[in-house]
Amino acid sequence: MRTAFIDTLIDNVLSGKGITRKDALELESLTREELDYLFEGTNRIRDHFKGNAVKICSIVNAKSGRCPEDCGFCAQSSKFETESPEYGLMDVDQIVANAKKAEAFGSNEFSIVVSGTAMTDPKEMATLKEALRRIKAETRLETCCSLGLMSKEHLQELKDAGLDRVHHNLETARSHFENIVSTHTYEDEVTAVRNAQEVGLPVCVGGIFGMGETFAQRVELAFDIEGLKTQSFPINFLKPLEGTAMEGMEVLDEYDALRTIALLRLVMPEMDLFVCGGREEVFTNHQEKLFAAGANGILGGDYLTTKGQDPKRDMEMIERLGLQPVLETEGARP
Ligand code: SF4
Numbered sequence: 488m489r490t491a492f493i494d495t496l497i498d499n500v501l502s503g504k505g506i507t508r509k510d511a512l513e514l515e516s517l518t519r520e521e522l523d524y525l526f527e528g529t530n531r532i533r534d535h536f537k538g539n540a541v542k543i544c545s546i547v548n549a550k551s552g553r554c555p556e557d558c559g560f561c562a563q564s565s566k567f568e569t570e571s572p573e574y575g576l577m578d579v580d581q582i583v584a585n586a587k588k589a590e591a592f593g594s595n596e597f598s599i600v601v602s603g604t605a606m607t608d609p610k611e612m613a614t615l616k617e618a619l620r621r622i623k624a625e626t627r628l629e630t631c632c633s634l635g636l637m638s639k640e641h642l643q644e645l646k647d648a649g650l651d652r653v654h655h656n657l658e659t660a661r662s663h664f665e666n667i668v669s670t671h672t673y674e675d676e677v678t679a680v681r682n683a684q685e686v687g688l689p690v691c692v693g694g695i696f697g698m699g700e701t702f703a704q705r706v707e708l709a710f711d712i713e714g715l716k717t718q719s720f721p722i723n724f725l726k727p728l729e730g731t732a733m734e735g736m737e738v739l740d741e742y743d744a745l746r747t748i749a750l751l752r753l754v755m756p757e758m759d760l761f762v763c764g765g766r767e768e769v770f771t772n773h774q775e776k777l778f779a780a781g782a783n784g785i786l787g788g789d790y791l792t793t794k795g796q797d798p799k800r801d802m803e804m805i806e807r808l809g810l811q812p813v814l815e816t817e818g819a820r821p
Pocket residue numbers: 554555556557558561562563564565601602603604635
């Protein structure tokens with residue numbers, strides 16, 4: 488077993504030296520036994536930089552389906568025939584009610600997600616701004632929106648209404664992107680992230696793993712996102728949905744998923760790493776392991792187009808591990 492290699496990796500990250508791209512690529516060859524040893528180290532890194540708090544974020548799919556883009560994993564693309572629900576933007580009361588439900592089960596962040604290339608319609612913008620104002624006035628939640636390829640001007644308007652952060656995934660590595668999406672480019676995604684940063688909004692930027700990318704491409708995405716200096720990283724594992732371009736793919740092996748979380752913790756030791764889509768499918772009854780691998784957050788409640796597990800079960804799991812769900816908004820973010 489390569490304990491010396493792993494010990495040096497962990498020491499380098501804990502001492503602030505970080506991990507080289509070459510060492511990150513080496514993680515691919517670790518055996519299960521070696522990975523279990525690695526997770527003892529990544530658990531220490533998580534504990535050192537993030538303490539025992541587990542952050543829980545929730546989303547509402549406030550507008551679903553009919554999207555002109557062709558992201559191969561997404562049931563909401565109009566290019567695919569799927570069972571995904573289709574509806575226009577919820578009204579203000581519906582969005583606020585969902586936020587209150589998320590707060591009641593312990594979320595400290597609430598993200599409003601809409602389908603589509605970008606939100607530009609003035610009526611929809613007005614609804615969203617009013618919903619943000621009310622969530623800020625009526626709950627203690629931090630607000631987040633995932634609205635696609637947004638302009639700086641629109642993001643500034645939303646920030647003025649109470650938006651605290653933006654979520655925008657890069658989806659996959661630059662070198663794999665055109666295999667997944669053809670209607671826009673990786674550079675468009677990066678521009679959306681930079682637009683949010685330029686108006687002073689922290690950005691939550693992650694991707695989806697298990698879409699046929701190599702481990703080297705996961706390393707590529709990890710270092711690219713590290714370079715963008717973002718605040719948090721949603722880790723999704725592909726759920727191959729019927730009717731999408733990815734319906735024939737297999738769910739990622741549990742240890743490969745854990746290896747990916749560990750890679751991200753080593754490359755971005757101070758990042759908030761949230762495990763989101765695919766958690767139940769990949770880890771089934773072994774979800775505890777994702778915290779040892781390095782995650783310090785989860786998405787609670789339902790996903791965009793599929794059901795999540797009972798939030799009470801999440802709370803029990805977190806407490807059983809001696810970790811603390813973060814219930815307070817104040818001080819929850821750097
Ligand atoms: S991921 Fe977003 S942009 Fe891509 S098809 Fe789905 S809703 Fe549209």
